[in-house]
Amino acid sequence: ESVKKKQSLVERDRQNVWHHISPYSEKNPPMIVEEGIGSWITDHQGNRYLDGMSGLYCVNVGYGREELAQAAYEQLKKMAYVPMTQSHEPAIELAEKVNELLGGDYVIFYSNSGSDANEVAFKMARQYHQQNGETTRHKVISRYRAYHGSSMGALSATGQALRKYKYEPLSAGFLHVAPPDNYRKPEGMSIEEYNIQRARDMEETIIWEQEETIAAVIMEPLITGGGVLIPHPVYVEKVQEICKRHGVLLIIDEVICGFGRTGKAFGHQHYQVKPDLVTMAKGLTSAYLPLSITAVRKDIYDAFKDSEENSHFRHVNTFGGNPASCALALKNIEILEKENLFDRSAEVGDRLLNELAELQNLDFVGDVRGLGMIVGIEIVEDKQTKKPASKERVGKLIAACKNNGLIIGKNGDTVAGYNNILALSPPLSSTDDDIDFII
Numbered sequence: 001e002s003v004k005k006k007q008s009l010v011e012r013d014r015q016n017v018w019h020h021i022s023p024y025s026e027k028n029p030p031m032i033v034e035e036g037i038g039s040w041i042t043d044h045q046g047n048r049y050l051d052g053m054s055g056l057y058c059v060n061v062g063y064g065r066e067e068l069a070q071a072a073y074e075q076l077k078k079m080a081y082v083p084m085t086q087s088h089e090p091a092i093e094l095a096e097k098v099n100e101l102l103g104g105d106y107v108i109f110y111s112n113s114g115s116d117a118n119e120v121a122f123k124m125a126r127q128y129h130q131q132n133g134e135t136t137r138h139k140v141i142s143r144y145r146a147y148h149g150s151s152m153g154a155l156s157a158t159g160q161a162l163r164k165y166k167y168e169p170l171s172a173g174f175l176h177v178a179p180p181d182n183y184r185k186p187e188g189m190s191i192e193e194y195n196i197q198r199a200r201d202m203e204e205t206i207i208w209e210q211e212e213t214i215a216a217v218i219m220e221p222l223i224t225g226g227g228v229l230i231p232h233p234v235y236v237e238k239v240q241e242i243c244k245r246h247g248v249l250l251i252i253d254e255v256i257c258g259f260g261r262t263g264k265a266f267g268h269q270h271y272q273v274k275p276d277l278v279t280m281a282k283g284l285t286s287a288y289l290p291l292s293i294t295a296v297r298k299d300i301y302d303a304f305k306d307s308e309e310n311s312h313f314r315h316v317n318t319f320g321g322n323p324a325s326c327a328l329a330l331k332n333i334e335i336l337e338k339e340n341l342f343d344r345s346a347e348v349g350d351r352l353l354n355e356l357a358e359l360q361n362l363d364f365v366g367d368v369r370g371l372g373m374i375v376g377i378e379i380v381e382d383k384q385t386k387k388p389a390s391k392e393r394v395g396k397l398i399a400a401c402k403n404n405g406l407i408i409g410k411n412g413d414t415v416a417g418y419n420n421i422l423a424l425s426p427p428l429s430s431t432d433d434d435i436d437f438i439i
């Protein structure tokens with residue numbers, strides 16, 4: 001009977017569930033997942049897989065952590081809901097903790113998802129400039145290949161055309177510049193020179209657009225979902241310098257990079273920068289419950305306190321800062337710290353990268369790159385021309401991994417032909433045996 005019930009799950013899914021991105025496919029039916037422990041998940045037919053993607057780059061402490069379930073349970077019993085027009089102890093404690101991880105000087109605004117956190121950042125940036133009398137500063141500069149979310153504003157900031165073109169017109173005032181892609185830098189230029197050039201391109205855009213119209217720049221510490229593009233530190237540091245020079249706020253999107261993914265608490269901590277706003281989600285709760293944060297520098301927050309009219313940031317969301325999510329996030333951070341998972345991410349990530357670098361001996365692997373527990377493997381048709389491999393070829397590699405019990409991801413932007421980067425982003429808690437298995 002249970003076999004029958006399980007078979008019918010597939011049919012009921014086909015009839016009733018609209019999956020994200022891909023429609024139901026007979027040839028490749030979706031996996032119905034039942035259970036997870038550590039880095040491993042089990043589907044409804046009992047097949048086990050190592051989840052080399054931590055879900056969507058988010059289950060940082062791995063699956064099946066009873067302490068997290070317990071933290072949410074205790075809080076739900078005690079007090080299930082408080083709107084964030086008021087406050088509660090887990091929200092206060094979590095704000096203090098996240099601020100400490102950021103090195104101080106921030107206040108914390110709660111929402112539910114990474115997209116939400118970015119929407120909040122855009123609205124704050126615009127209102128901040130208005131309240132400073134710079135009423136024409138409304139544009140946001142982002143980068144091609146970046147992903148910043150699926151709601152209209154966050155999608156506008158996203159620099160991947162395929163995700164956008166059927167939903168136009170999106171929000172006005174979002175511009176894009178090219179990010180550094182060090183694998184494809186021009187011949188005869190050092191990586192550092194090329195990265196400085198890319199930062200200068202951004203500055204030129206600010207100047208040509210007229211700096212008085214630019215509110216903010218948004219970027220990830222490294223482009224994750226758009227192809228694991230890791231900048232030279234000079235790029236990020238120059239971007240901050242440029243933002244300061246032109247009165248533009250710097251928003252760092254830590255939705256994937258935050259909470260240890262790159263081997264530090266936050267990805268931007270690899271560089272000498274102090275962002276004006278920092279957005280985070282995913283690893284904040286290891287995705288056990290929804291929660292996101294827009295962290296805002298106190299000097300920006302102060303501009304929202306100076307008068308009756310200015311004190312209102314007219315943004316509410318019902319579920320933001322849910323007490324159980326906050327209690328769970330605190331426990332999640334406690335685990336990350338107790339188990340030293342930021343450092344482990346750096347160490348194990350190095351090993352993963354070094355051992356996978358051997359793949360470059362294959363004639364279809366152009367580049368293997370990574371930082372902490374995120375790795376990108378660029379698949380090409382031809383190593384000389386660096387022509388991206390076809391969708392079919394990349395799909396075959398992903399299917400082959402799955403057939404061998406390993407789930408990996410695919411990154412990039414199809415429109416530009418760069419949908420050819422295999423991604424790995426296993427839980428930070430992965431054991432040495434798990435890493436051996438991946439390798």
Ligand code: PLP
Nearest residue numbers: 113114115147148149255256281
């Ligand atoms: N920003 C980045 C860098 C992301 O990778 C994502 C999601 O993958 C988002 C924002 C959007 O987050 P969410 O899916 O929680 O809205």
